[in-house]
Amino acid sequence: MNSGDFKRITENMWEIPVSFKDGMRVPARILSSGKLIDSVDDKVIDQITNVACLPGITNYALCMPDGHMGYGFPIGGVAAFALDEGIISPGGIGFDINCGMRLLRTNLTLDDIRPRQEKLLSRLFATIPSGVGSKGFLKLSRPDFNQVMEKGSHWCRESGYATESDIEHTEDGGRIDGADHKAVSEKAVSRGIIQMGTLGSGNHYLEVEIASPENIYDPEIAGHYGLDRDNQVLIAIHCGSRGFGHQIATDYLQAFSRSVRRYKLEVRDRELMAAPINSEEGRRYFAAMASAANSAFVNRQLITFGVRRAFREVFGLDDEALGIETIYDVAHNIAKMEKYTIDGREMTLLIHRKGATRSFGPGRPEIPQVYRDIGQPVIVGGSMETGSALLCGTNTADRETFGSTLHGAGRVMSRMKAKKSTRGENVRERMKKSGILVKTKHMAGLAEEAGFAYKDLDAVVEAVHDIGISRKVARFYPVLNIKG
Amino acid sequence: MKTPLVIERRFFYYVFMSYRLSDSGSSGDIELAAENESLEGLFADAARGLTEIIVDISDLRSDRRISLEVDGENLEELFFNWLSEIIYLKDVDNFLLKDCRVSFSDGQKRSLKGDLEGDDIDPDRQNLKIDVKAVTLYNLKVEKKDNHWHGEVVFDL
Numbered sequence: 001m002n003s004g005d006f007k008r009i010t011e012n013m014w015e016i017p018v019s020f021k022d023g024m025r026v027p028a029r030i031l032s033s034g035k036l037i038d039s040v041d042d043k044v045i046d047q048i049t050n051v052a053c054l055p056g057i058t059n060y061a062l063c064m065p066d067g068h069m070g071y072g073f074p075i076g077g078v079a080a081f082a083l084d085e086g087i088i089s090p091g092g093i094g095f096d097i098n099c100g101m102r103l104l105r106t107n108l109t110l111d112d113i114r115p116r117q118e119k120l121l122s123r124l125f126a127t128i129p130s131g132v133g134s135k136g137f138l139k140l141s142r143p144d145f146n147q148v149m150e151k152g153s154h155w156c157r158e159s160g161y162a163t164e165s166d167i168e169h170t171e172d173g174g175r176i177d178g179a180d181h182k183a184v185s186e187k188a189v190s191r192g193i194i195q196m197g198t199l200g201s202g203n204h205y206l207e208v209e210i211a212s213p214e215n216i217y218d219p220e221i222a223g224h225y226g227l228d229r230d231n232q233v234l235i236a237i238h239c240g241s242r243g244f245g246h247q248i249a250t251d252y253l254q255a256f257s258r259s260v261r262r263y264k265l266e267v268r269d270r271e272l273m274a275a276p277i278n279s280e281e282g283r284r285y286f287a288a289m290a291s292a293a294n295s296a297f298v299n300r301q302l303i304t305f306g307v308r309r310a311f312r313e314v315f316g317l318d319d320e321a322l323g324i325e326t327i328y329d330v331a332h333n334i335a336k337m338e339k340y341t342i343d344g345r346e347m348t349l350l351i352h353r354k355g356a357t358r359s360f361g362p363g364r365p366e367i368p369q370v371y372r373d374i375g376q377p378v379i380v381g382g383s384m385e386t387g388s389a390l391l392c393g394t395n396t397a398d399r400e401t402f403g404s405t406l407h408g409a410g411r412v413m414s415r416m417k418a419k420k421s422t423r424g425e426n427v428r429e430r431m432k433k434s435g436i437l438v439k440t441k442h443m444a445g446l447a448e449e450a451g452f453a454y455k456d457l458d459a460v461v462e463a464v465h466d467i468g469i470s471r472k473v474a475r476f477y478p479v480l481n482i483k484g
Numbered sequence: 485m486k487t488p489l490v491i492e493r494r495f496f497y498y499v500f501m502s503y504r505l506s507d508s509g510s511s512g513d514i515e516l517a518a519e520n521e522s523l524e525g526l527f528a529d530a531a532r533g534l535t536e537i538i539v540d541i542s543d544l545r546s547d548r549r550i551s552l553e554v555d556g557e558n559l560e561e562l563f564f565n566w567l568s569e570i571i572y573l574k575d576v577d578n579f580l581l582k583d584c585r586v587s588f589s590d591g592q593k594r595s596l597k598g599d600l601e602g603d604d605i606d607p608d609r610q611n612l613k614i615d616v617k618a619v620t621l622y623n624l625k626v627e628k629k630d631n632h633w634h635g636e637v638v639f640d641l
Contacts, residue, residue: 071622071640095618095640132538132612133578133605191575201615202641203512243575246618246640250568253621254561270621414507415514415614415641444613 006030012467013400015060016049023053023266028061031401033463036065047074050268054079056086056277058342058349062401064356065463066410066455070094072271075355078404080340081277083348087265088282089274090256090289092352094333095249097289098296099240100171101330101357101379101407103390104304106311107323110210110231110479116314120208121437121480123310128206128303129198130484131441136197136302145193146181152294156301163325166301168368170329171358171376174297176336180287185251188288192244192295197302201442203449204239204484206303209387209476217472221392224370225377226327227474234476235324236388237303238381239484240333241296248292252285277350286335293334300329327390328377330357332407338366340402351402359405359470361395378470380461381408384438385431385451387477389461396468405470406460413453422447431481440483449483503533508622508638515623518635523593524586526626526633527563531570531598534616535581537639538574543610544582544603555595559626562594563635567619569598574616578605614641 006014013031018024028048030040044067051073052061058080067076072091081087113120129135140148147155153174156162167173181189199206211232216222227234241248256273259281265274275282308324315322335352342349360367360376367376375393382388386409397403413421424446431438440446458475465472502525503518516533520526535541554569556562566586573579582602589595605612618640625636 071620071638095620131607132615133574133607187572187576191572194576202617243571243617247572250618254564257561257621258557270624273621411512415512416505416507441607442612442614444611448614 021049026060028052030063032065043069044074056081064406066406066460068410073354077354078356079352080349080402087274090249091271094354095246096240097245097292098331099333102237102300103327103379104235105226106233108233120314125439127306127310134198135194148298149181149291150179152297161305162301166326169326176290176293179290183284183287188247191247195242199484201484206482207236207478208480209234215475221473241292245292248288355407356404357407359393359397360403361393382457383451383454384481390474391470409454409457415448418453419447436478438481503529515638523633527586540611546601550600563626
């Protein structure tokens with residue numbers, strides 16, 4: 001993209017005016033650092049300006065600094081729709097509904113785990129199913145799965161798989177209101193019911209990471225989030241709703257392909273198929289999407305349950321001594337009803353976040369009481385060689401980006417190119433030399449997920465920090481990795 | 485009598501394989517382009533290409549047989565639904581397709597019957613590569629050009 005064509009609103013925000021493309025109802029805004037702006041793909045510009053054409057879109061269509069091409073919306077796309085005339089689109093949420101990140105703290109340090117790291121890696125790998133064809137340890141009945149869909153993490157607490165603290169430290173308490181199992185196809189149920197508690201494959205992973213003192217940027221907030229010792233051991237979990245969410249997206253893309261004509265919606269991309277929020281189809285998709293989002297919270301919670309079990313077995317300590325607690329669990333692919341002040345009037349809007357994280361600042365009632373004075377934790381995943389980052393939500397995000405920020409490093413190299421560039425065995429050896437042990441069922445997948453296939457995590461984190469839509473708190477480096 | 489049939493099909497697969505896997509516009513995913521003289525062959529090639537993304541197809545046995553029927557409002561939707569069914573069978577029935585025969589049930593080509601043969605997922609004897617989770621509508625095409633049927637599809641991984 002040639003940024004000279006667009007209006008620079010602030011140091012790190014560019015605006016594409018409505019005159020750019022026929023049919024744009026609002027401008028599009030690209031958030032990026034000065035260094036990254038010229039690398040934004042033309043397809044991303046085309047996609048985000050298509051989003052700006054959708055009915056009911058409010059203020060502007062936004063693309064986060066880690067944005068790259070997706071289907072329909074770019075990944076990193078955020079858009080808010082008025083409830084009366086707006087739409088809901090699976091292409092604005094993603095196939096993997098509520099793909100997200102969870103970060104767990106522990107009472108352990110690097111010195112505690114180094115002597116047992118190989119045993120810990122093997123135990124985690126055996127406990128958390130991953131890869132093609134993996135099935136969860138639970139044999140859920142259909143009534144149980146209906147509860148999973150509608151109650152989310154609350155079902156886990158009732159069934160003994162979650163603590164009260166886990167629920168409190170999950171976005172929306174691990175349950176999106178409005179879920180209805182009757183809006184979900186039998187096909188989706190049969191894919192979902194056997195996969196709860198599994199990591200999946202592709203870019204999904206479970207990582208044991210270290211918070212070393214030199215990588216704590218804001219010690220006060222870090223302490224508040226539960227980082228309270230040098231070289232503390234943390235666990236990052238990246239996964240979503242598995243085949244369940246994908247089947248729901250598939251089902252409703254098709255349903256909307258038929259209803260779009262009836263509602264006379266003009267969409268410029270088949271992956272932007274949509275329905276009015278207030279239509280029968282729109283309401284049903286929201287109910288199905290919320291069901292998948294709740295199942296993804298359950299999925300990450302069941303993996304947390306497995307992590308606790310594996311640590312107990314390896315270290316011979318009880319839960320209190322291990323202190324494995326959820327710092328926070330955030331959704332990356334989701335649509336939610338949220339309140340914003342638009343032109344001096346409070347409005348409820350349907351916020352689509354696709355490859356973007358909620359970043360609510362201090363004072364928002366939706367975030368846990370314990371974080372309400374400082375802002376919510378934002379967990380950002382990098383590649384398996386680079387670890388994760390922890391940030392803090394801000395009021396600037398509430399004002400500028402519908403409470404949204406980046407979600408990860410974003411790919412820069414395709415899977416096939418990465419696989420041609422290196423072999424999985426080479427990546428594993430390189431990681432071992434850097435002090436990272438990795439275990440996977442699919443060695444070729446390691447090459448596809450190599451660090452060089454992703455953007456520089458620090459650069460995109462720096463960009464959102466400079467823009468002010470989230471603040472840097474800490475950076476973590478991996479020591480053990482299970483790749484799905 | 486089963487073994488010669490399998491060898492013949494493998495031979496057919498390697499020599500006349502008529503699909504290509506490449507990077508999709510979205511760098512995380514893979515595009516499949518298939519070409520065949522017949523529409524039935526195109527659908528079968530695309531199904532084999534889909535499996536090849538997930539596993540080395542030569543690692544698969546032909547122990548299991550499944551028949552299925554698929555409908556669509558038009559040819560592209562039928563193609564989308566057909567490939568979605570293969571993904572569904574992988575997740576729910578633990579089934580990986582090795583080969584298939586496709587026949588259209590009506591002159592309009594809005595419904596088909598697929599006779600599939602394949603294998604259970606078994607990481608101990610198969611080189612599993614990456615999971616395919618969904619068919620996308622991005623650049624989805626089924627068209628006839630120069631007396632050949634062409635199909636393009638991008639899979640979400």
